[in-house]
Amino acid sequence: MINLTYPFSEDVVRELKAGDVVSVNGRVWTGRDRLHKRFADGGAIPVDMRGGALYHCGPVVVPAIPVHPGAAPWRIAAGGPTTSMRENPYEAAFIEKTGVRLIIGKGGMDATVLAACERFGAVYLQAVGGAAAVTARAVKSVENVYFLKEFGAAEACWELEVEDFQCVVAMDAHGVSLFESVQRESLARFKSLIKAV
Amino acid sequence: MKKIAREIAELVHSTSSSLPSDAERAIRSALRREARGSSACMVLETILKNVALARAAGTPLCQDTGTLTFFVDASLRRKAPQSAFDEAVAYASSQGWLRRNTIDPITGASIDSNVCPGAPVVHYVGSDAKEGHGTIRLIMKGGGSENMSVQFSLPDASLGAARDMEGVRKCVLAAVQRAQGFGCAPGLLGVCVGGDRASGFEEAKMQLLRDIGDANPVPALAKLERRILKEANSLGIGPMGLGGKTTLLGVKIGTRPRLPASYFVTVAYMCWAARRGVLVV
Incomplete structure (x- = not known):
């Protein structure tokens, strides 16, 4: 397990390899379809995500007493990831502009x-995917929320402080994608399984 | 709230927060097969941790609390009408047992109670039970897995699939191959051979009500289930599509009569969070 702590530096990130299991600690912003669309439409995003993490997630939130003065009055009740591919058209520019x-x-x-x-x-x-309770437990505080009214709770940009949020590096900064290799190998096996006998 | 609505609300709560024991067992035995320290191992361990946490806290297992489909014995039609399910689901939503998960397709507005014409889905099915008695079954299926469900029409030239059991096998494997990375593997498959386009999906979903460890009473289907499970797990897709030995936890196949002109193979993909519950009234 490799520990990653916010702000995530370029050097540390570039050292990661596809397949590494990591523990993410620090600042994470949720953002999914509506946030990406706003970004693509040229709308302002009043959040400085440089050196941070963007999380494709539509959480279940409940009102709560702020964890510390200055935190937001919310608690994440469930917060697993959502499917990322919908943001494919926007993500490269998002990474470039925001510095996540x-x-x-x-x-x-x-x-x-x-x-x-x-x-x-x-x-x-x-x-x-689906591990909503584990993820919710990794969220130590809800620091802020943006676009709550405009996008609704599932689509809003939630600024979270996480501790030991465990993930697998699936695409690294060396052009290696775990999905790609698994896909390639499974496709070959699939073809041999459906070949006429 | 009437007693029956309260009981249905409790069913929704327990189904949302507690993974059926057969699914948990299947995940546990999958974990024993995966290499220690692998990403497959990490994923399955996280899933089991999640299952325990959600059950203890009574919180949703997955944030996508899904489409609620109830299969209700027809003998309960009077005792448990649609209105009882509506009341139960609205209450469950207000308690945070369900996400605000119902969207008007025209306006995009959220229907916060998760109750409107068409939701929740209640099917009354034939039963021998005495009037006022019977069983209510619930499936909660999330959008990520529902997006991976698929219907084939045989023959399918691209798969080399003809109108026979061998063709069915190819379709089901193609559905697994296509779902990789998306359907939250290891998943469960409900399959229907035959039917029309609508009844095919209904039967496929109903197959998901079966216990993971059961054996199909039809020998030809039992054999096909075993074979597909073995072959799918040899694809190497693994938990969450990151590679590994466990891609599926089970395959359940049913049939519906078909027309001479049609031969549908329908695959309902269910994620590992295979939420189903039973209430005996």
């Missing part, structure tokens, strides 16, 4: 994102 170092989600992303990871020094992490 970690993209956390589910299912992997396409070659444009893999190239952006290599060029700008970022990695894609696979969180465990």
Whole structure:
């Protein structure tokens, strides 16, 4: 297990290899379809994500007493990853403009994102899909929330402080994608299984 | 709230937060097969940790609490009408047992109670039970897995699949191959051979109600289930598509009569969070 602590430096991120199991600690912002669309439409995103992590997630949130003065009055009740591929068209530009170092989600992303990871020094992490309770427990505080009214709770940009959020490096900054190799090998096996006998 | 609505709300709560024991057992035995320290191992361990946490806290196992489909014995039609399910689901939503998960397709507005015409889905099915008695079964299926469900029409030239059991096998394996990385593996498959396009999906989903460890009473289907499970797990897709020996936990196949002109093979993909529950009334 490799510990990653915010702010995530380019050097540390570039050292990661596909297949590494990592523990993410520090600042994570959630963002999914609506946030990416706003970004693509040229709308302002009033968040400085440089050196941080973007998490594809639509959490279940409940009102709560702020964990510390200045935190937001919310608690994450469930917060596993959502499917990342929907953000493929936007993510390379998002990485370039915002300077995020970690993209956390589910299912992997396409070659444009893999190239952006290599060029700008970022990695894609696979969180465990559906593991909402584990993820919720890793969230130590909700620091802020953006676009709550406009996007709704599942689509809003939640600024979270996480501790020991475990993920697998699925796409690294050397152009290696775990999904790609698994896909290639399984396809070959699949073809041999359905070949006429 | 009436007693029956309260009981249905409790069913929703327990189904949302507690993975059926057969699914948990299957994940545990999968963990023993994977190499220690592998990403497959990490994923399965996280899943088991998640299952325990959600059960203890009574919180949703997965944030996508899914489409709620109830299969209800027809003998309960009067005792448990649609309105009882509506009331139960609205209450469960207000308690945070369900996500605000129902969207108007035209306006995009959230229907926060998860209750509107068409939701929750309640099917009354034939039964021999006495009036006022019977069973209510619930499946909660998330969008990520539902997006991976698929229907084939045979013959399918791209797969070399003809209208026979061998063709069925190829379709099901193709569905597994296609779902990789997306459906939250290791998953479960409900399959229907035959039917029309609508009943095919219904039967495929109903197959997901079966116990993972059971054997199909039809020998030809039992054999096909075993073979597909073995072959799918040889694809190397693994938990969450990161590689490994466990891609599926089970395959369940049912049939519906078909028309001479149609031969559908319908695959309902269920994620590892195979939430189903039973209430005996």
